[in-house]
Amino acid sequence: MYRILIAEDSKPILRNIKELLSKSELPVQVVHTASNGEDALKGFASHFIDILITDIRMPKMDGLALIEEAKKANPKLKVVLISGYNDFEYTRKAINLQVADYLLKPVERSALIEVMERVIAQICEECRDEFAGLDVILEPAASRRLTLQPEFFRRKKLVILLHLQYFHPEAPGWRPESIQNVLSRSFSQHPFWVFAINKPRQMLVLTEPSFIESTVSTMERLAEIRARLYEEGLSTSITGRFMPIMPKDIADCCHALSDFISSRISILEPCLADMAYPGSQSIxxxxxxxxxxxxxxxMIIKLQKEPFLRQLGEQLGKWGRSNLRIVQLQRFVALLANAFALHQSVRDERIDWEFQAEMQQLFERTSYVDFCSGLLTLLENRFTLVQSLNKKSGYELFLLIDGYLQSNLYSQVSLNDLVAAFHVSPSYISRVVRKHAQRTLMQHYLDLKITEARKVMKSNPDLKIKELSEALCFYDQHYFSKVFKEYAGCNPSEYKRMLHGNGS
Structure with a gap:
């Protein structure tokens, strides 16, 4: 409901406006009335006012002076002026004070409704703009359903972030509406707003500054929330920023809290952390x-499967006893996944993507023991896959590389060209060629080129050596002759004479 204060020295006009508003079915409530500016100003001390309807001319304090003072209490106050005068000076001052609209006496129902609908629409638009930043952090479905009453925007908020514990049994109560009901029952004197955000396992909770009482510490409050949620089967780590902020700053604060708690949450025990005092949760x-x-x-690169699995099992057990932080475990798992992706002989992006997804899904297991078992099984299967690919694909890859080189004897193929063509690492190409050709990639490629040169010289003895050198992409004839002699045992001229001497 939008709260309205009416300031009008004419009692019949004031009663008429109040009665019209009460019968209008608009989402408004008249919370204070006054017959002069001074009495009206007292209303701002005891109520938060969204809309001020005021006469321009009143005793003790006129409408314009009232507006100036009232906007100090609420800078976003919407003002509707009532006037029976065509006073240019008053109108000019009202414009400077950013008056939202005007009503002329006598106030008619249709005019009042039309003006109030416009003012309410302005407030709603401003609220949407102010809270638009939440779209970047809210879970998309939650953002589409978001509707907030005007009460939400009247005061600064405390920001609390909940993080559902990893390796915990299924939590059917992990829904914004369920959590809001729990908090509202447990702390009935305080309002709560709970939102699902686009970070997995996290919920945003907003409440009024009064939630932190002078007699209760912030950590005690967090402990109370955790205890209430635990009674509902929810094991959560909790952090908060207990300096009140305006709605427009909530998104940035939520990002900071998310990073803060994500770096502290551990395998077994939930944590409590006040963002203002990072030392409250030691790392x-x-x-x-x-x-x-x-x-x-x-060990993955060297395909040392047995020692890898044995040592990893021991390491995972040690981490479970020492309560390792989740962010460290996630980093370790990512390193292993990347090592396997780089090792695979012939890259398959679909298989790599599925493997990465399976590794991440392990963090949704309902116990750490189950996580460890799943991780070891997944890595053992990956070892088996890579070993089988290595055994059967090395020679197959060499044949493909050899065919590619022979198809490109009259151009210049680099190692990077082969990497792009076969989607494998440079070092793996070099190892495969050396293993199956018994020489380096460059030596193998030059041998193929010289073999081709000898065939051409036999079939076309009149072709000049310089032309043949250029056709095979040697940078000059002297270099071609040097390479030719190295691989054929004589230079090109001697080879041609040998061919003629044999009568070929």
Whole structure:
């Protein structure tokens, strides 16, 4: 409901406006009336007013002076002036004070309804603009359903973020409406607004500044919320910003809280953290995850399946006992997934994507033991896949590379060209060629070119050596002769004489 204050020194006009509004079916409520500006100003001290309807000329304090003072209490106050005068000076001052609309005496029902509908529409539009920033953090379905009453925008809010604990049994009560009901029952004297946001396992909770009482610490309040949610089967980590902020700043605050709690939540125990005091939740760096991950990635590269799985099982058990932070575990799992993706002999983006998705889904398991079992099984299967690809695809890849090179003897193929053509790493190409050709990639390619040159010289003995050199993409004839001698045992001129001497 939009709260209205009417200031009018004519009692019949005041009663008429109040009665018309009460019968209008508009979402408005007259919370205060006054017969002069001074009495009206007292109403602003005891009520939050959305719309002021005031006469221009009143005793003690006129309408324009009242507007100036009232806007100090609520800068977004909407004002409707009532006037029976065509006074240009008053009108000019009213414009400077950003009056929303005018009504002429006698006030008629149709004019009043029309003006109030316009003013309410202005307030709604301003509220939407002010809260538009929430669209970037709300879960899309929640954003589409979002409707907030004007009461929401009247005061600053405290921002609290809930994070559902990982490796916890299914939580059917993890819905905004369920959580709002729990909080409203537990803290009935305080209003709550709960939203699903676009970060997994997180909920945004807003409440009034009065929620933090002078006799209760912020951490005690967080502990109370956690206890109430736990009674409903919800194990949650909770953080908050307990300096009240305006709705337009909520989105940025929510981002900061999300990063803050995500870096602190651990495998087994939920945490409480006041963002203003980061030390309220100590962070122990258990291991250098990058260094540890590199050791396991090295075993993946070397396909040391058995020691990898044995040592990883032991490491996961150790982390469970030491209550490792989730962000560290997620980083470690990502390092392993990337190592397998890089190792695979012939890249298949669909298989890689499915593997990455399966690794992430492990964090939705209902217990840490189940997570560990699933991770070890998934990695064992991945090892088996990569080993089978390595056994059967190395020679197949060499044949493909060899065919590609032979098809491009009259152009210049680089290692990067082969990487782009076959979607494998440069180092893997080099290893495959050396293994199956018994020489480097460049040596193999030059040998193919010289073999082609000898065939051409036999079939076309009149072709000049310089022309043949250029056709095979050697940068000059001298270099061609040098390479030719290295691979054929003689230079091109000697080879041609040998061919003629044999009568070919």
């Amino acid at each position: 122990e760096v258990l291991e250098d995850m990058e260094r540890l991950g590199a050791r396991y990635c090295d």
